[in-house]
Amino acid sequence: MLDTTKRKEMLRMMLKVRAFEEKLNDLYQKKVMFGSPHSYRGQEAIAVGVCSALESRDLIASYHRGTGHLVAKGADLYHLLCECLGRLDGYSKGRGGKMHMGDLSFGFIGNTGTVGATVPIATGAALAAQMRGSREVVVSFLGEGGMNQGVVHEAMNFAGLWKLPVIYVCENNFYAMTVSLEKSVAIKHVAERAKGYGFEGKVIDGNDIELVYEETSKAAEKGRAGEGATFLECLTYRWDGHFGGDPGVGYRAKEEVEDWKQRCPIKRLKEKLLGGGKLTAEEFERMSAAVYAEIDEVALKAQAAPLPPQEHDLNSVFAGSEVAHG
């Protein structure tokens, strides 16, 4: 059961995820960051609810909309932002940008811009954990669009067969770029597919952080007990466009976007705590101001960080050439 301290910590972490997303957007608009952000605003309860239910030794793998997962799993904000800005102090020394990072020191296997590609990697990490008998659990985050990639089904079938300690967290925000779920999938809920892989698939409200936490805790317990994988389809919505250059409307009605903004996961937990007398409006303001100030400070430091020197271009680059023997 979640106590007040933990719920306040989750509220603070959701604010941090949101503030970080807003900073990325700001830096992109100001042409300080060149790779486009894929905003996670609106989906914060999933990253934070899931990661808060994990132990620090547990692993996560992410996808293109992944900065929220990194923040929630405990990434160092300076190294994270440096990577987004192509700086030498970034997690991938500025080579990968916001979609290509990894650091096992805080349990982050990695993310990539290739839709669905980290699902088999996370599944392989779960196999490794099982073989080591380490009782680690692996979370594989993906979007509902990613559910239509072939490799995802191969990996999930394998996880079912081997009863791997993996939790597939599908963030169903109803659109893959501009294509709605109903135009691309013949069933209402992708969680139904889990049955075909031999494990449980649940559809849950992804904007209810306490529910996300509870369901992840149950799934993690199951994984640690050797009872196999779980699929969680978390219903949510991205407030912004698919990427920095997409206004997010046209293929989505303005009213639909506004309606989902009313279901803001941060507002929801905040109001619950306020209503239950566990938080005051002043305390929330102080918490929010401190989070935004922390992000501002990190942003100044990251913008002042060195860019990679030119010699760096050819370091760690592997290339092959074919020599014709005649």
Ligand SMILES: Cc1ncc(C[n+]2csc(CCOP(=O)(O)OP(=O)(O)O)c2C)c(N)n1
């Ligand atoms: C293999 C592959 N196909 C297509 C793309 C182009 N693409 C980038 S994001 C995206 C939509 C992904 O939707 P979803 O998995 O639901 O995640 P969301 O963006 O909604 O968070 C597509 C098709 C890609 N990056 N990789």
